[in-house]
Amino acid sequence: MRPWTLFIFMLALGTSAAGAGTEINADRARINYMLNCQGCHLPAGEGVGDIPQMKNFVGNFLKVPGGRAFLVQVPGSANAALDDAALAELLNWMLLEISADQLPQDFQPYTGPEVGQYRASPLSDVNAVRLPLIQKIAQLPE
Numbered sequence: 399m400r401p402w403t404l405f406i407f408m409l410a411l412g413t414s415a416a417g418a419g420t421e422i423n424a425d426r427a428r429i430n431y432m433l434n435c436q437g438c439h440l441p442a443g444e445g446v447g448d449i450p451q452m453k454n455f456v457g458n459f460l461k462v463p464g465g466r467a468f469l470v471q472v473p474g475s476a477n478a479a480l481d482d483a484a485l486a487e488l489l490n491w492m493l494l495e496i497s498a499d500q501l502p503q504d505f506q507p508y509t510g511p512e513v514g515q516y517r518a519s520p521l522s523d524v525n526a527v528r529l530p531l532i533q534k535i536a537q538l539p540e
């Protein structure tokens with residue numbers, strides 16, 4: 399069983415999962431997503447119009463160099479009115495909730511300090527970073 403399978407199982411039970419020193423409170427993460435992200439990304443990360451689909455996709459970013467930082471540095475994440483620990487929790491919850499099948503096998507949850515580091519260098523040109531990442535994802539072996 400992959401480590402994150404257990405993680406998801408614990409989330410499904412509504413308990414807090416501990417891994418690599420990170421805790422996920424699924425209820426809190428879900429509410430933070432609803433308040434801060436859902437207005438654009440829609441309830442399950444489906445996306446619409448210019449808002450990219452995250453459902454069954456966003457986990458792929460963690461398989462290519464730079465993708466881990468990108469998910470934090472993208473303006474919707476970096477500028478959210480959430481502290482580093484809450485943003486880390488939200489991202490971990492979101493990745494497991496909507497894109498678990500795309501996560502790398504060795505997925506390590508984000509930590510608050512890690513998120514803080516990435517946030518300290520926000521992106522000036524999102525697409526200049528995003529498009530090469532999307533191309534690298536497209537080239538990943540199945």
Ligand code: HEC
Pocket residue numbers: 431434435436437438439448449450451452456468469470472473474475478488489524525528
């Ligand atoms: C005002 C609309 C808006 C809000 C609110 C928003 N986002 Fe986004 N998000 C976008 C857009 C547009 C993109 C595409 C990249 C870009 O242009 O910023 C994006 C891209 C992303 C990506 C990268 C996925 C990809 O394929 O590029 C992640 C991860 C992300 N958002 C997470 C979040 C999280 C987490 C929140 C809430 C804390 C959030 N976003 C809030 C509009 C939004």
